[in-house]
Amino acid sequence: MADDPNRAVPRHMAIVMDGNGRWAKKRFMPRFFGHKAGMDTVLRVVDLCAERGVEYLTVFAFSSENWKRPADEVSGLMSLVLVGVAKYLQRLADAGVRIRVIGDRETIPDKLKAAWDQAESSTANNSRITLTVAFNYGGRWDMVQACRRAMNDGLKPEQVDEKTFDRYTALAYAPEVDLFIRTGGEVRISNFLLWQIAYAELVFTDCLWPDFGAQQIDEAIASFAKRDRRFGGIRETSPAAAAVDS
Ligand code: FPP
Numbered sequence: 001m002a003d004d005p006n007r008a009v010p011r012h013m014a015i016v017m018d019g020n021g022r023w024a025k026k027r028f029m030p031r032f033f034g035h036k037a038g039m040d041t042v043l044r045v046v047d048l049c050a051e052r053g054v055e056y057l058t059v060f061a062f063s064s065e066n067w068k069r070p071a072d073e074v075s076g077l078m079s080l081v082l083v084g085v086a087k088y089l090q091r092l093a094d095a096g097v098r099i100r101v102i103g104d105r106e107t108i109p110d111k112l113k114a115a116w117d118q119a120e121s122s123t124a125n126n127s128r129i130t131l132t133v134a135f136n137y138g139g140r141w142d143m144v145q146a147c148r149r150a151m152n153d154g155l156k157p158e159q160v161d162e163k164t165f166d167r168y169t170a171l172a173y174a175p176e177v178d179l180f181i182r183t184g185g186e187v188r189i190s191n192f193l194l195w196q197i198a199y200a201e202l203v204f205t206d207c208l209w210p211d212f213g214a215q216q217i218d219e220a221i222a223s224f225a226k227r228d229r230r231f232g233g234i235r236e237t238s239p240a241a242a243a244v245d246s
Pocket of ligand 1 (some may be wrong): 015018023031035043059066080084209
């Protein structure tokens with residue numbers, strides 16, 4: 001499924017944007033202040049990624065589990081999206097960014113659904129970079145919804161293989177994730193893309209999301225470029241190394 005394993009720049013980068021709350025706390029500010037700064041970081045990062053040749057950037061903005069946060073933080077995040085779409089959509093559209101949103105849209109407020117629909121439709125013809133916002137998303141939800149839709153289409157068990165299943169997942173339009181980054185110091189996936197990161201290279205950084213920028217992107221890409229991606233195969237350049245490698 002992955003195209004050129006030797007490419008130096010990932011085609012598809014996925015980010016868990018963690019650390020907004022701690023970033024705000026360090027400044028004696030409410031958590032929302034961190035999320036607001038985090039939104040500005042998304043705008044900066046999408047541009048930096050496009051400049052470096054990344055074609056798909058997928059960010060985890062609100063997880064299926066984030067509903068467990070205090071009600072005012074949840075509604076704050078929802079309002080941030082509404083304000084963000086109103087304020088930044090034109091700028092993203094003019095910069096050639098295509099916006100796509102993945103996640104369960106059944107259980108989000110109607111206003112938000114409308115904002116996401118507008119963001120998607122008004123950037124549908126853009127192709128410089130695709131920014132996918134994972135909102136009310138969970139990796140397990142994604143696999144379940146894929147199964148349900150496949151069954152709904154009447155697929156027989158023997159018709160379901162990895163390729164077919166992939167077509168029902170939320171990121172079916174994108175190539176596999178090459179580079180997965182998590183900011184904020186935690187070393188876990190937190191139910192973000194599960195199916196799609198099977199062979200992704202993983203980078204974990206202590207940098208808090210609002211501080212994430214060109215330096216951290218370049219470090220992550222440099223680290224990615226040094227990795228030897230074998231997708232379960234063996235190294236072709238060094239038979240001796242391949243023999244001891246599994
Ligand atoms: C995790 O930090 C961050 C989130 C749950 C929200 C991420 C949202 C944004 C960056 C803004 C919205 C962006 C878009 C594209 C709609 P945390 O709150 O868990 O931080 P902490 O670990 O320091 O508490």
